Amino acid sequence: MSRVTKLAAITATSAAAVALTATAASADSWTNGPFTAKANSNSLVVKVGGTTVATCSGSTLSGSMTNTGAFSVTGANATGCGVTVTPTGFPWSGSFTSGTTKINGFKMTALGCTYTGNLSGPYTGTAPPATVTFTNQPVTGSGLLCASNVTVSVTYVFTQP
The missing domain is CATH 1.20.5 (Single alpha-helices involved in coiled-coils or other helix-helix interfaces)
Structure with missing residues (x-):
């Protein structure tokens, strides 16, 4: 040669x-089975317009993951918000695809209003742990005297046992 x-x-x-x-x-490199996602400090921030109306000190998601990165959120919480925030409407569906994480069917109630939407944001890490950042994701409020122009921001770290 x-x-x-x-x-x-x-x-x-x-x-x-x-x-x-x-x-x-x-x-x-996900595996079929359970996952948990824990938010970082000042974890869940809710804004109306540009004004912060709630900052929760803790938030978690839990559910099941497939080896393709599709997942189902079957439980969630938000704590230390100053008001009662209750995640509802489970399951929420989600996926990790091409650097983007999506959560469809996000739904939480607070102050007599129900806020729903689909969240989308970038993730880093190709296997657990993966860090997902949702920034200023619009959600729609329904109920009497509910604010419009509401956004949710949160960063979660997804892990599997």
Whole structure:
């Protein structure tokens, strides 16, 4: 083999190895089974317009995950909010796909209003733990005298046992 042919063969082999490694690293490594997601401090922030109306000191999600990154939220809480915030309407569906996490069917009640929406935000990490950041996600309020222009922001760290 000539030096050029050897170099081309080594380069092709190296490129194939890098491609296989990149594919494996970019594929989510979830397992079928339970997950928990815990919010960081000042975890759940609710704003009306640009004004913060509630900052919860704790929030968690729980449910089940598939090995493809699809998940179902079957339990949630929000604590230390200054007002009672109650997650409802389970299950919420979700997915980790191409760097984006989505939660569909998000629903919480507070101050006599029900807020619903679909959350979407980027995640980092290709396997548990994965950090998901939802920033200023719009939710719709229903009920008497409920605020409009409401957004939710929260960062969760998803883990599996």
